[in-house]
Amino acid sequence: MLANPDYKKVPYSINGYRSFAEFYPFYLGEHRNKICRRLHVVGTLTSTTMLSYFVSNQMWSYIPLSIVTGYAFAWAGHFLFEKNKPATFKHPFYSFAGDMRLAFEVATLKRPF
Numbered sequence: 001m002l003a004n005p006d007y008k009k010v011p012y013s014i015n016g017y018r019s020f021a022e023f024y025p026f027y028l029g030e031h032r033n034k035i036c037r038r039l040h041v042v043g044t045l046t047s048t049t050m051l052s053y054f055v056s057n058q059m060w061s062y063i064p065l066s067i068v069t070g071y072a073f074a075w076a077g078h079f080l081f082e083k084n085k086p087a088t089f090k091h092p093f094y095s096f097a098g099d100m101r102l103a104f105e106v107a108t109l110k111r112p113f
Helices: 020-029 034-056 060-082 092-107
Strands: none
Touching: 020 092, 034 060, 034 092
16 A cells, blocks of 8 residues: 555654654655656656666766765755755655655556656
C-alpha cells in the first residue's frame, strides 16, 4: 500500500520521527505540486546516473557534481513551484531516502509521474 497516495499535507511532528515510515507521509505532503515531484524524480535519477558513471570510471573529483545536480533539481522544485522549504534542512537522511523511494515508486509505476 502506498503512503499518502493523494499527497495530503501532513503536519510536522513536533516529537520528530523515529523511523522513515513515520517520516515518508510528511515528506510526500511536502511535495503536493506535480512539477516539484517531477523535478525531484528527474534530479534523483540524473544524480544517481552521474554518480554511477563517475564511480565506475574512477572520476572521484566529479562526485560532488552529481550531488549538486540532484539537489539543484529538488530545490528548484521547492522554491519555484512548491513554495516551501525542503525537508533536507531538518531531516537530511530521511529526505534523501524519500527522494530515492519516490523515484523508485515512479520508475516501477507504483506512483504516477
